[in-house]
Amino acid sequence: AAKTAGKRQWRRYHPELQRGMAERAKLQEGLDSSSIETSFMVLYQPIVELTSGRIAGFEALVRWPHSTRGMVLPEQFITLAEESGQIVPLGAWVLDQAAAEAVRWENSVRREGTPDRSVPYVSVNVSPRQFRDEEFYNVIQRALDLSGIEPSSLVLELTESVLMFNDERILAEMGSLTDLGIRIAIDDFGTGYSSLSYLREFPISILKIDKSFVDKLGRSPEQYALVEGITHLADTLGLTVIAEGVENVRQQELLISMGCRFGQGYLFAEPVSAEEAEHLVLSAPLGRLPGFLGTPAKG
Ligand code: C2E
Ligand code: MG
Ligand code: MG
Ligand code: MG
Numbered sequence: 001a002a003k004t005a006g007k008r009q010w011r012r013y014h015p016e017l018q019r020g021m022a023e024r025a026k027l028q029e030g031l032d033s034s035s036i037e038t039s040f041m042v043l044y045q046p047i048v049e050l051t052s053g054r055i056a057g058f059e060a061l062v063r064w065p066h067s068t069r070g071m072v073l074p075e076q077f078i079t080l081a082e083e084s085g086q087i088v089p090l091g092a093w094v095l096d097q098a099a100a101e102a103v104r105w106e107n108s109v110r111r112e113g114t115p116d117r118s119v120p121y122v123s124v125n126v127s128p129r130q131f132r133d134e135e136f137y138n139v140i141q142r143a144l145d146l147s148g149i150e151p152s153s154l155v156l157e158l159t160e161s162v163l164m165f166n167d168e169r170i171l172a173e174m175g176s177l178t179d180l181g182i183r184i185a186i187d188d189f190g191t192g193y194s195s196l197s198y199l200r201e202f203p204i205s206i207l208k209i210d211k212s213f214v215d216k217l218g219r220s221p222e223q224y225a226l227v228e229g230i231t232h233l234a235d236t237l238g239l240t241v242i243a244e245g246v247e248n249v250r251q252q253e254l255l256i257s258m259g260c261r262f263g264q265g266y267l268f269a270e271p272v273s274a275e276e277a278e279h280l281v282l283s284a285p286l287g288r289l290p291g292f293l294g295t296p297a298k299g
Pocket of ligand 3: 188244
């Protein structure tokens, strides 16, 4: 009976699956034939201090504006680019763009001449394949030289999965990056293979708490305790915490109440163009996000 059910299922989903595969093949083809510089763009989403609205940094997020498909999101092509290896040149390009942008922010802030205004860092996603590529260190070095960015203004976001491979090499690679002054963030923290010991073993500076935890924050005391626990652990280890996907004031309040300092999400700002990012950096007094709601009342 199971077999027939299986067959029926197969027949039922087959056309859809086939469409999916054809679609995927078409995307892959488009991806392979596209010239990176002219086909992709990078958006920037502010990372803000939860109590003040000060923009601490921006995360660089790649987009593929497509003539017939509209704006193709990373979920639809990053995996494909990983499989084909195109993520390596694409990632290097994103890095160059982001580094150049961060230097532009710094120059604008310096030109504006407000001494108490801090310059936001830029945070770049690095996929496991990119990180494991032999040339990765050289790519970083070249991006630093080309842009003139201060290494301390650059953050690399890695996922927990990177830390599973060949510890010695990864550890050495991370060490040589952090020796330059670059900081490393763990992205989507809590969703991956979590042996917490790696937080001590690897030179990590930042934990980005995955949106799924932030979503559930107000649902139960247990959910709250979970995020609070991560925040305190990070504190103890001297790591900075950023909450991902903050969408409402309630979440902001809860995060502040547990001592989480930074957040990123639609509540504050969606990813914006480079021009808009620069405008954000310059438009607000003390680098605070315009329209920021201020420290919400606790209670
Ligand atoms: P991520 O690194 O965890 O980035 C956060 C994602 O959450 C972004 O999606 C961002 O637009 C979205 N987001 C931010 N705030 C909110 C919110 O309040 N609500 C909701 N629903 N979403 C929010 P995006 O830009 O579609 O990127 C998805 C993923 O693709 C990223 O997740 C990252 O893993 C990957 N990615 C993006 N750009 C790059 C890149 O240049 N290189 C690599 N290797 N991966 C990238
Ligand atoms: Mg990220
Ligand atoms: Mg993330
Ligand atoms: Mg994510």
